[in-house]
Amino acid sequence: MHIVVCIKQVPDSAQIRVHPVTNTIMRQGVPAIVNPYDLVALEEALRLKDRYQAHVTVLTMGPPQAETALRKALSFGADEAILLTDRAFAGADTLATSYALASAIRQIQKDMPVDLVFAGKQTIDGDTAQVGPGIAVRLGLQMLTYVCKIEALDLEQREITVQRRAEGGVQVLKTRLPALITVLEGINEMRFATMPDMFRAARHPLKVWDKDAAGIEDATRIGLKGSPTVVSKVFAPTPRTQKAEIVQTQSDQPRDQAATLLAKLFTKFPQLRAEIGRRAS
Amino acid sequence: MNDTTASTPPAKKPAGRRKFELDERLKAYKGVWVFIEHERGAAHPVSWELLGEGRKLADKLGVELGAVVPGAPGEDTQKFCAEAFQYGADLCYLIEDPALAEYRNQSYTRALTDLVNKYQPEILLLGATTLGRDLAGSVATTLQTGLTADCTELNIDMENRSLAATRPTFGGSLLCTIVTLNYRPQMATVRPRVMAMPARDETRTGRIVEHPLALVETDIVTKVLEFIPDERRDQANLPFADIIVAGGRGMKRPENFQLIWDLAKVLGAEVGATRPVVQAGWVGADRQVGQSGKTVRPKLYIAVGISGAVQHRVGMEGSDVVIAINQDPNAPIFDFATYGIVGNAMQIVPALTEAFRQHLATAKLAS
Known part of the structure; x- marks a missing residue:
């Protein structure tokens, strides 16, 4: 079995600051991490590897520094890593990104057929959740998004059964391989990489593909040129501003603070008193 | 969203350099559509919220507002059409087919792309639910058009009649407005509870356009073996909750989170x-509030040990009243809360739970 896991290197959005005057992202000092949702997908793929002796290839598109993300994936146990990097990929929206990644996966298939493609449910920088479905459509893979459990995998019948988070419940879906799975967070815990794993990953040869190596057939469909959407304006949000009225009490005792807060709350917002009363009764 | 982080440089250059004039064949695309999402007999409220927003866009453009209602024959599709009219649709595209009985990507993608190719809307809106995002991603790729996810504002750029879709980026630190150039339809998803629910006009009605679709069940590879409803799973429905008690890293240890649950229980939150x-x-991922979680607009939001990072704020700033409890008097949460208590959450939350409990007991006695 051959599994491709798509990952992305992202700035840790929890640490991003916006320059107050220029409204630009201040990247300095913001660490680049592997998109946390992609690690959940990688772990799920590695579990299948442990069970079925699968070959796991990790694939990413990004600047040369994205190598770090691939090395990390290798240290956890991926067998092979491919970096798509080319100035021509720059500025891609999700449609152009899925075109490039799908082309690369077609190239990967030439060496070894691919049974499953894994991706995180979304990235923490773009948050679109669109690239996974895009790849599935382009490669004609069965598409399983927001998967919270792989129930069964039958390699002989080439069938997979998964639980998928839907609105108001969980769908149990059975489909044929090859399939693309985007994985919901919280369904597994990433394994640890040992020191020898990390050394091995550091020495592991990477495949670095430019647009030709990635088998891009139509260069007008990648990068900014291949992106139907463009950003016309970037601006800072005007957030809700309301300086909190800080509850002050003479004693600083939590009990007094709580009582004072309730009194203020119910005086100013009598509808909340009614709401809470209704729910409790 | 333009993937400004994948590589250099951010796509911030003015859109004007690229072709804004529509091809002749794309000028035929007219009308605003909303996909009506329904499962097991109930329409998702986000569909009506989108009709409210779609109505404004359609009026600006001077075009009709269409609702797309897919489903199996005998399902409540007629009822959903009637409701769609009441929430502002001028016409409904009704696609009935046994293969649409339960949501599956393949059959729904086929239905929606077929309909788009035949009737050619200029704008297509879907809810950013697990269903809507699954469907929108594959429909946009199949149609080879632009899709903007999780928009918080939709508008029409009257200069070229294009959809200007605004969404948070970089975890909500910035907003960007995205336009789709020489491609149609322009697609966007919007999360539940981001747009206001429109008023319902019971007298409003419209016309139904039926679109037959000869799907063959055996052509659809994926089968639904079972649906396990959330009542059996203890899944949260945060977007529609009226009271939410939320905890952050300031709770310090997982066992301290019990204090949050205790307060929530007393409040029915x-x-x-x-x-x-x-x-x-x-806690489970279904309880995450923020840019990569859920958008909520409760009547009361109690934020405990939450600093108020922008990525959290964007998901909860629509709350009516916010109470913040934090040890750090300079925490950003106090800049957008109604009331604040500075102090140790591990002591204040139990006191608050007790105060609410007493209040309720007294209120009960009085009644």
Whole structure:
């Protein structure tokens, strides 16, 4: 079995600051991490590897520094890593990104057929959740998004059964391989990489593909040129501003603070008193 | 969203350099559509919220507002059409087929792309639910057009009649407005509770356009073996909760989170959390509030040990009243809360739980 896991290197959005005057992202000092949702997908793929002796290839598109993300994936146990990097990929929206990644996966298939493609449910920088479905459509893979459990995998019948988070419940879906799975967070815990794993990953040869190596057939469909959407304006949000009225009490005792807060709350917002009363009764 | 982080440089250059004039064949695309999402007999409220927003866009453009209602024959599709008219649709595209009985990507993608190719809308809106995002991604790729996810504002750029879709980026630190150039339809998804629910006009009606679709069940590879409803799973429904008690990293330890649950129980509230807390596994991912979680607009939001990072704020700033409890008097949460208590959450939350409990007991006695 051959599994491709798509990952992305992202700035840790929890640490991003916006320059107050220029409204630009201040990247300095913001660490680049592997998109946390992609690690959940990688772990799920590695579990299948442990069970079925699968070959796991990790694939990413990004600047040369994205190598770090691939090395990390290798240290956890991926067998092979491919970096798509080319100035021509720059500025891609999700449609152009899925075109490039799908082309690369077609190239990967030439060496070894691919049974499953894994991706995180979304990235923490773009948050679109669109690239996974895009790849599935382009490669004609069965598409399983927001998967919270792989129930069964039958390699002989080439069938997979998964639980998928839907609105108001969980769908149990059975489909044929090859399939693309985007994985919901919280369904597994990433394994640890040992020191020898990390050394091995550091020495592991990477495949670095430019647009030709990635088998891009139509260069007008990648990068900014291949992106139907463009950003016309970037601006800072005007957030809700309301300086909190800080509850002050003479004693600083939590009990007094709580009582004072309730009194203020119910005086100013009598509808909340009614709401809470209704729910409790 | 333009993937400004994948590589250099951010796509911030003016859109004007690229072709804004529509091809002749794309000028035929007219009308605003909303996909009506329904499962097991109930329409998702986000569909009506989108009709409210779609109505404004259609009026600006001077075009009709269409609702797309797919489903199996005999399902409540007629009822959903009638409701769609009441929430502002001028016409409904009704696609009935046994293969549409339960949501599956393949059959729904086929239905929606077929309909788009035949009737050619200029704008297509879907809810950013697990269904809507699954469907929108594959439909946009199949149609080879642009899709903007999780928009918080939709508008028409009257200069070229294009959809200007605004969405948060970089975890909500910035907003960007995205336009789709020489491609149609222009697609966008919007999360539940981001747009206001429009008023319902019971007298409003419209016309139904039926679109037959000869799907063959055996052509659809994926089968639904079972649906396990959330009542059997204790899944949270945060977007529609009226009271939420949420905890952040300031709760320090997973066992302290019990204090949040206790307060929520007394108030009949849902429990919410920040991303770090969810990532640490203290609570399930269905309880995450924020840019990569859920958008909520409760009447009361109690934020405990939450600093108020922008990525959390964007998910909860639509709350009517916010109470913040934090040890750090300079925490950003106090800049957008109604009331604040500075202090140790581990002591204040139990006191608050007790105060609410007493209040309720007294109120009960009095009644």
